[in-house]
Amino acid sequence: MSEILTKGWAAYDEAANFKPITFKRAALKDDEILLKTLYCGICHSDIHAARNEWGVTKYPIVPGHEIVGEVVQVGKNVKEFEIGNKAGIGCLINSCGECEACLNSNEQFCSKGAVWTYNSVDYFNDNEITKGGYSNYIKVHKDFAINIPENAPLELIAPLFCAGITTYSPLKFSKVSKGMDVAIAGFGGLGVMAFKYAKAMGANVSVIARNDTKKQIALELGASNYYNDINNVDKRFDVIISTIPSKYDVLAYARVLKYGGEMAIVGLPPIDEKVSISLNALIRVSHKKIYGSLIGGIKETKEMLEFSLKHEIYPEVKIISAEDINKAYDDLLNNSSSFRYVIKFDE
Known part of the structure; x- marks a missing residue:
């Protein structure tokens, strides 16, 4: 399989002024799936990271870890997903799978280091720096993708994978x-x-x-x-x-x-x-x-989604286009919003 040409929106310095970016993701591996991004929530962590307020940002940065997408490609070892399924991605896309934390469904505390959805070293893909959901395609290890039931409200579900x-x-x-x-x-x-x-x-x-x-x-x-x-x-x-x-x-x-x-x-x-x-x-x-408390592991994230769907617990959302990311950041920095901005990705 060849590299995956991807388009997205990136911050290039601490001013966090988002501009278009085109980049290549590593070729899909046998245990990975590729999603076409449909919705991606904007988390306040995205703002901290884009502005380098934690002192660890690697530019250019493509944030986004509240992702809902459609499966468009699967590796040969993937049985859990089929093309056309809807899936979610949160803050993690992989981990070692062997340490005590991983074996106890706490992948976020992986002793080797969890592979975060963006601004993280992906040691499974030649140490490339991960780029997140402010993009039209994103890939993830099959064990870190969350199945989304048919007819679920996708734009409301996206922020659940972090918030x-x-x-x-x-x-x-x-x-x-x-x-x-x-x-x-x-x-x-x-x-x-x-x-x-x-x-x-x-x-x-x-x-x-x-x-x-x-x-x-x-x-x-x-x-x-x-x-x-x-x-x-x-x-x-x-x-x-x-x-x-x-x-x-x-x-x-x-x-x-x-x-x-x-x-x-x-x-x-x-x-x-x-x-x-x-x-x-x-x-x-x-x-x-x-x-x-950071986030939960994948097992608990699946439990959270089931609980949310059962009780119809969703965030208050405001849908925007990718062109409005900068406006959304400005609003979140200057106003304490009770809703979640969610980017809708169109063709």
């Missing part, structure tokens, strides 16, 4: 169940998803924001309480999911946990917004747990 699994995974890890008191800190695209999942799991869900701009949305979704300032919180929670993507006082949130409560941090701030925690202050927040 969905990022918030679903810590709720499952903390064993959220009926009657528990859960708070969502930060109520943007991730926060709304965390809210919907916690609600579907039977929890009493509150929102802790930093202003009142999202209050009406939260109340319409069934929030038990809405707080516009962490210092005004008068309740204690079993679990807090923090989706805040900027610097904040972590211990202020931990203090409103119940005894033995857990706080999951999923929001990723820029690397220069460093947060420090006083050990003396941490000790006084006794017998409460703070942990970080």
Whole structure:
């Protein structure tokens, strides 16, 4: 098989001004499938990466890890997919498959290093730097593609492969169940998803924001309480999911946990917004747990998709064309949107 000519949209420097790019992907391997991209969500992580706010970006960068596409080619070892099937790709396209993490369905923690969907070294394809879903074609190892049922709402499903699994995974890890008191800190695209999942799991869900701009949305979704300032919180929670993507006082949130409560941090701030925690202050927040959560593995991602479809849990989306990526970035940087921008790729 020959190399795959691909067209997409790339950022060429930290200004993150997206322009068209044409590049070649390595030839399809026997265990891989090739998707024609139909939809790709814009994640805030894309913005951080495009602007090199984590200090690891390799330019030109083609972001995008919330992908839904149509299978247009399969390797000879692929039995799980046929041409014409719909499939999804999240943050991972491969891993070693042999380490303890991989064998326990936690490929995101692969000891050799997961192959991320973009801006990652693909050691299965001559160490090329991966390019993501802001492109018309993308290939993936068959074990990292997610089957999408017929008649599923494709444009709503695309963001689930990052925003969905990022918030679903810590709720499952903390064993959220009926009657528990859960708070969502930060109520943007991730926060709304965390809210919907916690609600579907039977929890009493509150929102802790930093202003009142999202209050009406939260109340319409069934929030038990809405707080516009962490210092005004008068309740204690079993679990807090923090989706805040900027610097904040972590211990202020931990203090409103119940005894033995857990706080999951999923929001990723820029690397220069460093947060420090006083050990003396941490000790006084006794017998409460703070942990970080990245995404889930492929097994859990499949579970998340099934749960989402069953309960009709989808993000609020705004469909755009690829030509509007720069406008979308500008809006996300200057406004705290509760919806997910989704790029629709036409012929």
